Amino acid sequence: MILGILFTVIAPQVLQLFAIINLTTIIALAILALSLALVWGYGGILCFGQTAFFGLGAYAYTIAAINFGGSTWAILVAVLVAAAFAALLGYFMFYGRVSDVYMAVITLTVTLILYSLLRRTSGPEYKIGKALLGGFNGVTSPPLNVPWNPSAILFPEHVFYAGMAALILSYVFCSWLVQTHFGRVSVAIRENELRAELIGYDIRFYKLALFTVGGAVAGVGGVIFCNGVGRVSPDVFSLHDAALTIIWVIVGGRGTLIGPVLGAFGLFYLTSFLGTQGVVNNNLVLGIILILFVLLVPRGIVPTLVRWWDRARARRMSQRRELRLRRRRGAGGVASEAAPGGGP
Amino acid sequence: MRGEVVVEARNLSMHFGGVKAVDRVNFNLWENELRCLIGPNGAGKSTFFKCLTGQLTPTAGDVVIRDFTATGRQPHEVARLGVGIKTQVPNLFDGLTVEENVLLSARKWHAATRARALTAATLERLRIGDIRHHLAGRLAHGQRQWVELGMVVAAEPWLVLLDEPAAGMTHEETERTAELIREINQTATMIVVEHDMQFIRMISSKVTVFHEGRILIEDNMDVVSADPRVREVYLGHRRQ
Numbered sequence: 001m002i003l004g005i006l007f008t009v010i011a012p013q014v015l016q017l018f019a020i021i022n023l024t025t026i027i028a029l030a031i032l033a034l035s036l037a038l039v040w041g042y043g044g045i046l047c048f049g050q051t052a053f054f055g056l057g058a059y060a061y062t063i064a065a066i067n068f069g070g071s072t073w074a075i076l077v078a079v080l081v082a083a084a085f086a087a088l089l090g091y092f093m094f095y096g097r098v099s100d101v102y103m104a105v106i107t108l109t110v111t112l113i114l115y116s117l118l119r120r121t122s123g124p125e126y127k128i129g130k131a132l133l134g135g136f137n138g139v140t141s142p143p144l145n146v147p148w149n150p151s152a153i154l155f156p157e158h159v160f161y162a163g164m165a166a167l168i169l170s171y172v173f174c175s176w177l178v179q180t181h182f183g184r185v186s187v188a189i190r191e192n193e194l195r196a197e198l199i200g201y202d203i204r205f206y207k208l209a210l211f212t213v214g215g216a217v218a219g220v221g222g223v224i225f226c227n228g229v230g231r232v233s234p235d236v237f238s239l240h241d242a243a244l245t246i247i248w249v250i251v252g253g254r255g256t257l258i259g260p261v262l263g264a265f266g267l268f269y270l271t272s273f274l275g276t277q278g279v280v281n282n283n284l285v286l287g288i289i290l291i292l293f294v295l296l297v298p299r300g301i302v303p304t305l306v307r308w309w310d311r312a313r314a315r316r317m318s319q320r321r322e323l324r325l326r327r328r329r330g331a332g333g334v335a336s337e338a339a340p341g342g343g344p
Numbered sequence: 345m346r347g348e349v350v351v352e353a354r355n356l357s358m359h360f361g362g363v364k365a366v367d368r369v370n371f372n373l374w375e376n377e378l379r380c381l382i383g384p385n386g387a388g389k390s391t392f393f394k395c396l397t398g399q400l401t402p403t404a405g406d407v408v409i410r411d412f413t414a415t416g417r418q419p420h421e422v423a424r425l426g427v428g429i430k431t432q433v434p435n436l437f438d439g440l441t442v443e444e445n446v447l448l449s450a451r452k453w454h455a456a457t458r459a460r461a462l463t464a465a466t467l468e469r470l471r472i473g474d475i476r477h478h479l480a481g482r483l484a485h486g487q488r489q490w491v492e493l494g495m496v497v498a499a500e501p502w503l504v505l506l507d508e509p510a511a512g513m514t515h516e517e518t519e520r521t522a523e524l525i526r527e528i529n530q531t532a533t534m535i536v537v538e539h540d541m542q543f544i545r546m547i548s549s550k551v552t553v554f555h556e557g558r559i560l561i562e563d564n565m566d567v568v569s570a571d572p573r574v575r576e577v578y579l580g581h582r583r584q
Contacts (some may be wrong), residue, residue: 188444192435194435197418198397199449201420205386283578307437
């Protein structure tokens, strides 16, 4: 978190405006990764369509901001729409006791339905209030403004600050949430649903609540995203983005919150680096990374590093203990040898 | 001696396709009783057990726990009546520590501080205090059984349903478990599914024998073990 704040302060000083705008987009994606880290990593709910809530957040923000002529309430609307949609979808899945695999299929399908639905909205008849949906071109998003002051529009570097603040706050919120009793029960449900039920927890309710919170966090990411990019198009609902989100979490590590955030940052820079050279196909590399991780580092980077660190520390501790013991034994040995000599 | 009936199964049937796993069973359990359900494999004990705990919805008939009709309810609704349930194969939160496992159970009923105290007491009582920081998934089978028992006990249930609590245990562990069951029975009504006859002798209770989905006989262990039908069921057909 301290690193995050440092990053927030330093980055605009050393980076160029283009890089900052780019960073804002990644921050938004990192928030998306964070939301899936919560839902999948902690709750065990494999949501293949976390981008649905992310994209809906972005669309809801844009449409609301155009209609309200300001971003203050639009942010709230965006988060609420994302959460409400997650709650509705979650209600049918959890209370219908849909199994894990079908849950992944359903969430992915919902995202893809939104994708093709919004691509068809190119005519002038498709508008919500004053906002034209614009088909596959999408809609231009009004930039964030200072709360309750629509004329004071934020510049890109300020949007970056807002994005970083959103990421840090979301991270702190999620970290707090997983520590609470609610968070522990969610983890318990991930570990064993039947046992959680037999103890008396209504797992449907817990899953739904966690899923809804995850949807809201993804919605926050969506708001930052359309501000970073400047527009929102149906591409946020594409299969490519839905799969990428899963890959970030797998690479970063399930069961941690920081892992997927770092995964999003790392893979984004990797792909943009690969984009600058024309030798290998981008998606091919991503695919190879995914396969390598699933085979070799199935827990993801952060949990694996933590494990190595723990092991190294345990080894160091035991070595130190052994040294201490040996020293003591050495000292004891001298004393016992000295004792008979000093006898009679 | 007999108080009120706290668990009642009325004409309970559970059919899987053409298989009648439980067939029109009528069953009564009185308050403070310790009842064992026995029977050979496939007799319908576990299916009956699952119908009681809400894990299966019976094909026909009703389960009534106190005044609550438990038929077709969710498992957590049955658990919330104050029923502690241990499954045949231990179901634990494998990725969590033993302490957290027990705490999650105690925390369902009590505020944080009381739950912690109760957890500590339970770990002590079950003598699993020294493995409290171990991950449940790494434990040996016998230890897993006890952790699950600990989760049941920590919730302080008034009705305890145990499915094969001594399965896979060493002789000493089994004795300790029997002792524990008698202890739990001081404050709770119990049903224990078991097919280890020796174990049932240890806890010496009233026994209900299942056979082919029906109740064959219901009596004390001495009467039951002397019954020719029970011997026949357990040892194979010897009637000429």
